[in-house]
Amino acid sequence: MSQTQPNTTDDAHYEPSSNAASTPSESDAKLHANDLQLGYPGLDEPVIDTETLVIPEGEVTALVGPNGSGKSTLLKSLARHLEPEAGDVLLDGRELADFGSKEFARELGMLAQQNTAPEGITVEELIHHGRYPHKGFFDGRTEEDETAVERALELAGVTHLRDVEIGSLSGGQRQLVWIAMALAQETETLLLDEPTTYLDLRHQLQVMDVIRTLNEERGVTVCVVLHDITQAARFADYLVALQDGDVYDWGRPEDVVSEQLLAEVFGVEAAVEYGAEPTITPKRALDD
Numbered sequence: 001m002s003q004t005q006p007n008t009t010d011d012a013h014y015e016p017s018s019n020a021a022s023t024p025s026e027s028d029a030k031l032h033a034n035d036l037q038l039g040y041p042g043l044d045e046p047v048i049d050t051e052t053l054v055i056p057e058g059e060v061t062a063l064v065g066p067n068g069s070g071k072s073t074l075l076k077s078l079a080r081h082l083e084p085e086a087g088d089v090l091l092d093g094r095e096l097a098d099f100g101s102k103e104f105a106r107e108l109g110m111l112a113q114q115n116t117a118p119e120g121i122t123v124e125e126l127i128h129h130g131r132y133p134h135k136g137f138f139d140g141r142t143e144e145d146e147t148a149v150e151r152a153l154e155l156a157g158v159t160h161l162r163d164v165e166i167g168s169l170s171g172g173q174r175q176l177v178w179i180a181m182a183l184a185q186e187t188e189t190l191l192l193d194e195p196t197t198y199l200d201l202r203h204q205l206q207v208m209d210v211i212r213t214l215n216e217e218r219g220v221t222v223c224v225v226l227h228d229i230t231q232a233a234r235f236a237d238y239l240v241a242l243q244d245g246d247v248y249d250w251g252r253p254e255d256v257v258s259e260q261l262l263a264e265v266f267g268v269e270a271a272v273e274y275g276a277e278p279t280i281t282p283k284r285a286l287d288d
Helices: 071-078 101-107 123-134 143-156 171-184 201-218 229-235 259-266
Strands: 029-038 048-056 060-064 086-091 108-111 189-193 221-225 238-243 246-251 268-274 278-285
Touching (some): 029 071, 029 221, 048 071, 048 221, 060 071, 060 201, 071 189, 071 221, 143 201, 189 201, 201 221
Parallel strands (some): 060 221, 108 189
Antiparallel strands (some): 029 086, 238 246, 268 278
Protein backbone atom coordinates (compact mmCIF):
# COMPACT_ATOMS: atom_id res chain seq x y z
CA MET A 1 0.00 0.00 0.00
CA SER A 2 1.31 3.47 -0.87
CA GLN A 3 2.19 5.54 2.18
CA THR A 4 0.92 9.06 2.96
CA GLN A 5 1.93 11.78 0.52
CA PRO A 6 4.68 13.94 2.04
CA ASN A 7 4.08 17.44 3.32
CA THR A 8 6.95 19.40 1.81
CA THR A 9 6.05 22.88 3.04
CA ASP A 10 8.81 24.92 4.63
CA ASP A 11 7.47 24.47 8.16
CA ALA A 12 6.93 20.71 7.84
CA HIS A 13 8.74 18.57 10.38
CA TYR A 14 8.82 14.81 10.41
CA GLU A 15 8.01 13.17 13.73
CA PRO A 16 10.34 10.19 14.39
CA SER A 17 8.80 6.74 14.52
CA SER A 18 7.11 6.08 17.86
CA ASN A 19 6.27 2.41 17.44
CA ALA A 20 7.73 1.05 20.68
CA ALA A 21 7.61 -2.52 19.43
CA SER A 22 9.86 -1.66 16.50
CA THR A 23 12.31 0.70 18.22
CA PRO A 24 15.22 -0.86 20.14
CA SER A 25 16.12 0.38 23.61
CA GLU A 26 19.42 0.79 25.44
CA SER A 27 18.98 -2.69 26.95
CA ASP A 28 19.01 -4.13 23.41
CA ALA A 29 22.22 -2.33 22.45
CA LYS A 30 25.45 -3.88 21.29
CA LEU A 31 26.75 -0.37 20.61
CA HIS A 32 25.31 2.68 22.32
CA ALA A 33 26.26 6.35 22.00
CA ASN A 34 25.19 9.16 24.34
CA ASP A 35 25.31 12.93 23.67
CA LEU A 36 27.78 12.28 20.88
CA GLN A 37 29.68 15.09 19.14
CA LEU A 38 32.19 14.30 16.40
CA GLY A 39 34.27 16.66 14.32
CA TYR A 40 37.53 17.24 12.50
CA PRO A 41 40.32 19.82 13.00
CA GLY A 42 39.57 23.10 11.27
CA LEU A 43 35.78 22.75 11.38
CA ASP A 44 33.81 25.19 13.52
CA GLU A 45 30.79 22.92 13.92
CA PRO A 46 30.63 19.18 14.72
CA VAL A 47 29.87 16.78 11.88
CA ILE A 48 27.80 14.62 14.26
CA ASP A 49 25.77 16.04 17.14
CA THR A 50 23.15 13.59 18.39
CA GLU A 51 21.68 12.66 21.75
CA THR A 52 21.52 8.89 21.39
CA LEU A 53 22.23 6.02 19.02
CA VAL A 54 21.48 2.33 19.56
CA ILE A 55 22.87 -0.49 17.40
CA PRO A 56 20.83 -3.52 18.54
CA GLU A 57 22.63 -6.74 19.37
CA GLY A 58 22.26 -9.58 16.89
CA GLU A 59 20.65 -7.43 14.18
CA VAL A 60 21.65 -5.77 10.91
CA THR A 61 21.42 -1.98 11.19
CA ALA A 62 21.89 0.28 8.17
CA LEU A 63 22.95 3.92 8.41
CA VAL A 64 21.33 5.90 5.60
CA GLY A 65 21.22 9.54 4.62
CA PRO A 66 22.34 11.97 1.91
CA ASN A 67 25.98 12.75 1.23
CA GLY A 68 27.45 14.83 4.04
CA SER A 69 24.96 13.64 6.66
CA GLY A 70 27.74 12.07 8.76
CA LYS A 71 27.28 8.34 8.13
CA SER A 72 30.96 7.45 7.64
CA THR A 73 32.06 9.80 10.43
CA LEU A 74 29.68 8.09 12.83
CA LEU A 75 30.94 4.65 11.80
CA LYS A 76 34.55 5.75 12.39
CA SER A 77 33.65 6.71 15.94
CA LEU A 78 31.96 3.35 16.58
CA ALA A 79 35.15 1.65 15.34
CA ARG A 80 37.35 3.82 17.61
CA HIS A 81 39.00 5.45 14.58
CA LEU A 82 37.73 8.89 15.61
CA GLU A 83 37.67 10.14 19.19
CA PRO A 84 34.51 12.03 20.21
CA GLU A 85 34.72 15.71 21.05
CA ALA A 86 31.97 15.02 23.60
CA GLY A 87 29.85 12.08 24.70
CA ASP A 88 30.48 8.37 25.04
CA VAL A 89 30.36 5.27 22.86
CA LEU A 90 29.80 1.96 24.65
CA LEU A 91 30.32 -1.61 23.43
CA ASP A 92 28.52 -4.17 25.60
CA GLY A 93 28.15 -1.44 28.20
CA ARG A 94 31.88 -0.62 28.32
CA GLU A 95 33.43 2.58 27.05
CA LEU A 96 35.53 1.95 23.95
CA ALA A 97 38.60 3.49 25.58
CA ASP A 98 38.55 0.75 28.24
CA PHE A 99 39.40 -1.95 25.69
CA GLY A 100 42.98 -2.90 24.86
CA SER A 101 43.77 -2.80 21.15
CA LYS A 102 43.78 -6.56 20.57
CA GLU A 103 40.85 -7.12 22.90
CA PHE A 104 38.85 -4.56 20.94
CA ALA A 105 39.86 -6.17 17.63
CA ARG A 106 38.55 -9.51 18.91
CA GLU A 107 35.21 -7.88 19.69
CA LEU A 108 34.69 -5.55 16.72
CA GLY A 109 35.82 -5.54 13.09
CA MET A 110 35.70 -2.63 10.65
CA LEU A 111 35.82 -2.65 6.85
CA ALA A 112 36.51 0.82 5.45
CA GLN A 113 35.52 2.17 2.03
CA GLN A 114 39.06 2.06 0.65
CA ASN A 115 41.47 -0.81 1.34
CA THR A 116 44.94 -1.55 0.00
CA ALA A 117 46.89 -4.81 0.05
CA PRO A 118 50.64 -5.41 -0.35
CA GLU A 119 51.66 -6.11 -3.94
CA GLY A 120 51.75 -9.80 -4.84
CA ILE A 121 49.75 -11.03 -1.83
CA THR A 122 47.27 -13.84 -2.50
CA VAL A 123 43.67 -14.05 -1.35
CA GLU A 124 44.40 -16.68 1.30
CA GLU A 125 47.41 -14.75 2.63
CA LEU A 126 45.33 -11.59 2.99
CA ILE A 127 42.53 -13.38 4.79
CA HIS A 128 45.05 -14.82 7.27
CA HIS A 129 45.82 -11.21 8.27
CA GLY A 130 42.36 -11.14 9.83
CA ARG A 131 43.64 -13.54 12.50
CA TYR A 132 46.05 -11.01 14.05
CA PRO A 133 43.89 -10.24 17.14
CA HIS A 134 44.12 -13.90 18.17
CA LYS A 135 47.90 -14.28 17.86
CA GLY A 136 51.08 -13.30 19.63
CA PHE A 137 53.91 -11.57 17.78
CA PHE A 138 55.88 -14.76 17.16
CA ASP A 139 52.97 -17.17 16.81
CA GLY A 140 52.66 -19.25 13.66
CA ARG A 141 49.45 -20.42 12.06
CA THR A 142 47.36 -22.69 14.24
CA GLU A 143 44.62 -25.16 13.47
CA GLU A 144 42.12 -22.60 14.75
CA ASP A 145 43.53 -20.06 12.25
CA GLU A 146 43.21 -22.48 9.36
CA THR A 147 39.64 -23.37 10.33
CA ALA A 148 38.63 -19.70 10.63
CA VAL A 149 40.18 -18.84 7.25
CA GLU A 150 38.51 -21.79 5.52
CA ARG A 151 35.17 -20.76 7.01
CA ALA A 152 35.66 -17.17 5.86
CA LEU A 153 36.63 -18.25 2.34
CA GLU A 154 33.54 -20.42 2.08
CA LEU A 155 31.12 -17.90 3.56
CA ALA A 156 32.32 -15.12 1.27
CA GLY A 157 32.23 -17.46 -1.74
CA VAL A 158 35.87 -16.93 -2.69
CA THR A 159 37.37 -20.38 -2.01
CA HIS A 160 38.15 -20.79 -5.72
CA LEU A 161 40.24 -17.58 -5.59
CA ARG A 162 42.45 -18.59 -2.65
CA ASP A 163 45.72 -18.71 -4.66
CA VAL A 164 44.97 -15.68 -6.86
CA GLU A 165 46.83 -12.40 -6.30
CA ILE A 166 44.61 -9.59 -5.01
CA GLY A 167 45.78 -7.22 -7.73
CA SER A 168 44.32 -9.40 -10.49
CA LEU A 169 40.79 -9.50 -9.08
CA SER A 170 37.79 -7.46 -10.17
CA GLY A 171 36.40 -4.81 -7.84
CA GLY A 172 33.56 -7.04 -6.73
CA GLN A 173 35.86 -9.98 -6.07
CA ARG A 174 38.23 -7.80 -4.05
CA GLN A 175 35.38 -6.54 -1.90
CA LEU A 176 34.29 -10.09 -1.11
CA VAL A 177 37.88 -10.98 -0.19
CA TRP A 178 38.15 -7.99 2.17
CA ILE A 179 34.89 -9.06 3.78
CA ALA A 180 36.34 -12.57 4.14
CA MET A 181 39.35 -11.10 5.95
CA ALA A 182 36.99 -9.33 8.35
CA LEU A 183 35.09 -12.60 8.85
CA ALA A 184 38.32 -14.43 9.71
CA GLN A 185 38.71 -11.95 12.57
CA GLU A 186 35.70 -13.76 14.16
CA THR A 187 34.27 -10.75 15.94
CA GLU A 188 30.81 -10.43 17.45
CA THR A 189 30.32 -7.03 15.80
CA LEU A 190 31.11 -5.99 12.23
CA LEU A 191 31.03 -2.46 10.79
CA LEU A 192 31.08 -1.88 7.03
CA ASP A 193 31.33 1.50 5.27
CA GLU A 194 29.46 1.43 1.93
CA PRO A 195 30.59 -2.11 0.99
CA THR A 196 28.48 -2.15 -2.21
CA THR A 197 29.55 1.21 -3.66
CA TYR A 198 31.02 1.01 -7.21
CA LEU A 199 30.05 -2.68 -7.51
CA ASP A 200 27.86 -4.11 -10.25
CA LEU A 201 24.44 -5.42 -9.24
CA ARG A 202 25.54 -9.07 -9.05
CA HIS A 203 28.38 -8.32 -6.64
CA GLN A 204 26.20 -5.95 -4.63
CA LEU A 205 23.75 -8.77 -4.03
CA GLN A 206 26.56 -11.20 -3.19
CA VAL A 207 27.96 -8.81 -0.59
CA MET A 208 24.57 -8.24 1.01
CA ASP A 209 23.81 -11.98 1.02
CA VAL A 210 27.11 -12.63 2.83
CA ILE A 211 26.21 -9.99 5.44
CA ARG A 212 22.75 -11.47 5.93
CA THR A 213 24.12 -15.03 6.21
CA LEU A 214 26.78 -13.93 8.71
CA ASN A 215 24.11 -12.36 10.87
CA GLU A 216 21.60 -15.20 10.64
CA GLU A 217 24.00 -18.14 11.01
CA ARG A 218 26.51 -16.71 13.48
CA GLY A 219 24.49 -14.02 15.24
CA VAL A 220 26.96 -11.27 14.37
CA THR A 221 25.77 -7.72 15.01
CA VAL A 222 26.23 -5.70 11.80
CA CYS A 223 26.19 -1.95 11.28
CA VAL A 224 26.54 -0.98 7.63
CA VAL A 225 26.55 2.35 5.80
CA LEU A 226 24.54 2.02 2.59
CA HIS A 227 24.08 4.53 -0.20
CA ASP A 228 21.04 2.77 -1.67
CA ILE A 229 18.02 3.21 0.61
CA THR A 230 16.03 0.52 -1.26
CA GLN A 231 18.85 -1.95 -0.61
CA ALA A 232 18.96 -0.88 3.03
CA ALA A 233 15.21 -1.31 3.47
CA ARG A 234 15.38 -4.76 1.89
CA PHE A 235 18.33 -6.22 3.81
CA ALA A 236 18.46 -4.45 7.18
CA ASP A 237 16.48 -5.19 10.34
CA TYR A 238 16.76 -1.55 11.46
CA LEU A 239 17.47 1.75 9.74
CA VAL A 240 19.04 4.88 11.22
CA ALA A 241 18.32 7.89 8.99
CA LEU A 242 20.80 10.74 9.43
CA GLN A 243 20.31 14.36 8.45
CA ASP A 244 22.86 17.12 9.03
CA GLY A 245 24.74 15.09 11.62
CA ASP A 246 21.77 14.07 13.74
CA VAL A 247 19.54 11.02 13.94
CA TYR A 248 16.40 12.03 12.07
CA ASP A 249 14.54 8.74 12.52
CA TRP A 250 15.24 5.10 13.36
CA GLY A 251 13.39 1.83 13.63
CA ARG A 252 12.19 -0.98 11.38
CA PRO A 253 12.43 -0.14 7.65
CA GLU A 254 8.65 -0.19 7.22
CA ASP A 255 8.35 2.38 10.02
CA VAL A 256 11.17 4.62 8.80
CA VAL A 257 11.14 4.65 5.00
CA SER A 258 8.25 6.84 3.96
CA GLU A 259 7.49 9.34 1.23
CA GLN A 260 7.82 12.11 3.79
CA LEU A 261 11.28 10.98 4.91
CA LEU A 262 12.47 10.74 1.31
CA ALA A 263 11.22 14.25 0.69
CA GLU A 264 12.60 15.89 3.82
CA VAL A 265 15.88 14.00 4.21
CA PHE A 266 16.83 13.07 0.64
CA GLY A 267 15.04 15.88 -1.22
CA VAL A 268 13.25 13.45 -3.51
CA GLU A 269 9.59 13.00 -4.32
CA ALA A 270 8.99 9.25 -4.48
CA ALA A 271 6.32 6.61 -4.09
CA VAL A 272 6.89 4.04 -1.34
CA GLU A 273 5.09 0.70 -1.29
CA TYR A 274 5.51 -2.35 0.93
CA GLY A 275 4.62 -5.80 -0.33
CA ALA A 276 6.86 -8.85 -0.10
CA GLU A 277 9.71 -6.31 -0.41
CA PRO A 278 9.83 -2.52 -0.22
CA THR A 279 9.52 -0.63 -3.50
CA ILE A 280 10.74 2.96 -3.81
CA THR A 281 9.96 4.73 -7.08
CA PRO A 282 11.67 8.12 -7.43
CA LYS A 283 9.66 10.75 -9.31
CA ARG A 284 11.61 14.00 -9.18
CA ALA A 285 14.18 15.97 -7.23
CA LEU A 286 12.65 18.59 -4.95
CA ASP A 287 13.84 22.18 -4.84
CA ASP A 288 16.09 23.16 -1.92
